[in-house]
Amino acid sequence: MTKISLTPDEHTSLWNEFRMGDRDAFSRIYEIFTADLYRYGFNLVRNKQLVEDCLHELFLHLHIHKSTLGPTNNIHFYLYRALRRRLLDALKKLKKYDSDEHALNHAEFVVESFEAQYIEDQDQIRQQEMVLTELNKLPKRQKEILYLVYMKGLSYQETADVMDISMKSVYNTVNVALTSLRKYIRTSLLREGALWLNIGFIIHMFFPNI
Amino acid sequence: MRYSIFTVEDFCKDADFIKWAVSPTPDSDRFWRTFMESNPHKTEEVQLALECVRAIQFAEAEPAEDDLLALKRRIWKDVETIRPVVYRRLNWAYLAAASVIFILAAGFWLTLQKSQLTYRTAYGEVREIKLDDGSSVTLNARSEIRITEDIANKKVREVWLLGEAYFKIAKRNGAKFIVHTAETQVEVLGTTFNVNTRRKQTRVVLAEGKVQLLSGNNPALVMKPGDMATIGKDSQVRFKRVQPNHYDSWKESYIVMDDKPVSEIAEAIEDNYGIRLQFQDSSLLAKRLSGKLATKNPEQFLENLSTILERDLIKTGDGYIFR
Structure with missing residues (x-):
């Protein structure tokens, strides 16, 4: 396991620093989470432009409203939820879908084969x-x-x-x-x-x- | 410990186990290593469960480095502008002129004179006009300016404005330049200024230089840079100190909100783009915003505004409603 993640405490304190107006914390949150949010968003809507627009709006919203945001010990979760809602709203606005199911009909989650390092059989x-x-x-x-x-x-x-x-x-x-x-x-x-x-x-x- | 009787499947379903398998932290690593050491008969199960959890891999398109950089640039650009704006002091020495903003009423326009040039702009159109005397006028959307004939050779250079305009007046051997509006007339010698004649009043904001206002029967009032004078129908003049560059930013297609109430921003959008904005929650009108937003693309601007206001933006016949 090469990837070491932030602990819940680290999530909490990073988020709190950001909410207190720390510019560095904002940048760090952006650097840590954006690529991953992008991947999730793209899997959901298969539309780069839309994902980028929603990420843009999302981070702008976070920046403007930082002092009124609630606490979290999992920034990942918080941002996934925010991005998904934004993407859905944007899709509904664009195409007038009436339900989430239809709005996300371009979603594509493909399970792929993992590295079969031990498998010989x-x-x-x-x-x-x-x-x-x-x-x-x-x-x-x-x-x-x-x-x-x-x-x-x-x-x-x-x-x-x-x-x-x-x-x-x-x-x-x-x-x-x-x-x-x-x-x-x-x-x-x-x-x-x-x-x-x-x-x-x-x-x-x-x-x-x- | 309940984990000591877990099957591979149980581990695969356990949220804490999954979390460790997917995104380990030093703490969770320590926990599971200790668990395996004290429960060696479970080591095999843990290994298999790890393998299973990792077997559920989803294809993910890696965002291109370029796209990520471009995205960051555009977010950062907005973030920078929305920070509390720090105003650079203008270098007065460079700008030997004044800038003034006017808002005028519509009534006076009938005092037309013959043989004059008239320029008119449509909704959303901003147009720069070069005058023969070397001055320039930037006309905001849906505005109209009439210019006296042969302006280059007049002792008194006169224009009549309806709407909003930014003036850069060239000095010309002491020849006065007068902007007429319904409520007042602004006399300048050589200056840059912006005049807006909407909403049945004239608002003059002077950035540099010196101008004087002649309204009704009042004695001439001299404005200093940073003054905003608002002249209503009754010719009453009200003064306020402002940041002049907050009032002529329309030239660069953005709006500086600087603690302006939403109502004022909505008026500007209606005035310049003919887009009527309604607010389901009328208390929003009094809400004051700060920062700066681009208005080049009005739809984009409204989207951004709805983000700031945390309201849904719904299209109506002639505009939008914030809900």
């Missing part, structure tokens, strides 16, 4: 491909949920807030995804020669007190 590779195909068949909104949870590391509550949906939908989607992944997990366990772990685990399930 053909079964393993086939299994991975199947998982990807299954995940990619999910509706866009569900893929967006998985994107926010597994790619961006947002909590279920944060994901629900960003997308304006219930936490239950987030849970359900995660469960659907894990059903696909389960097959993969099983072959992985076998490959790892971790069968004994599996057995041990079954024993554990039946005799939890052992």
Whole structure:
């Protein structure tokens, strides 16, 4: 793991410095988060111009209204939510969509194969491909949920807030995804020669007190 | 610890675990390393769960470096201008002239004289006119100026203004230059100034030099740089000290809000672009804004204004409503 992220405390203090009017904090927030927001926005609307306009407005808004913004311990989450709302509003204004679903019909979250560094086993590779195909068949909104949870590391509550949906939908989607992944997990366990772990685990399930 | 009985799947669903897998911090690294050390039988599961979480990878288009830089430039440009504006002191030595802003009423216009040049601008149009005496007039949108004939050779150079204009008057052997408006007349010797004759009053803002106002039966009033004189229908003159460059920024297609109420900004937009603005929440009209916004593209400007006001912008027949 090469990427080290800010801790919640660091998020809080960076955000507070910014809200107090620290110009440096504003720049740092911009530098840390913009590229990532751009990627998320682009996945949502597939329109560079729109993403850039909304980011422009968003950061201008933050700058102007910094003293009235609420606190957060996850700037990522805060900005994802703000950007998504802005993009939706802009799309609705542009095209007069009546619902989020339609406004985001260009959204495209593509699950891609990850670096298979340990995988030599053909079964393993086939299994991975199947998982990807299954995940990619999910509706866009569900893929967006998985994107926010597994790619961006947002909590279920944060994901629900960003997308304006219930936490239950987030849970359900995660469960659907894990059903696909389960097959993969099983072959992985076998490959790892971790069968004994599996057995041990079954024993554990039946005799939890052992 | 509940994690000691977690399955791979449980880990894959655990928000804290996911957070560590996706964006580790020194704290979470420490936590999970300690966990694995004290629960060696779970090491395998943790590894597999990590692999699973990372298996859910989404394709992401990397924004081009150029696009990011361009975006930053445009955001920073706005951020800079919206900072509390620091005013550079003008170098008076360079500018041997005055700048004045007028707002005039519409009534007097009927006192037309023969054989004069008239220039007129449309909504959104700003036009610079060179006069034969070496002076120049920048006419704001939807304004009209009449210029006396053969101005270069007159002892008294006269113009009649309706709307708003910025004047740069060349000195000419002591020949007076007079701007007539419905409420007053502004006499200058050589100066730069801006006159606006809207909203049934004349507002004169003098940036440099010296002008005198003749309104009604009042004795001549001399204005100093930085003075703003507002002359109403009743010929009453009110003085106020202002930053002159806040009142002629329309030449460069932006508006300096400088604590102006929203109502005044809305009037300017209506005057210059013919776009009528309504506010569902009328208390917004009294709200004072600061900073500076480009008006070259009025739609863009309104979008920005709606951002500042935190209101939705809805198109109506002849304008927009902020909701």
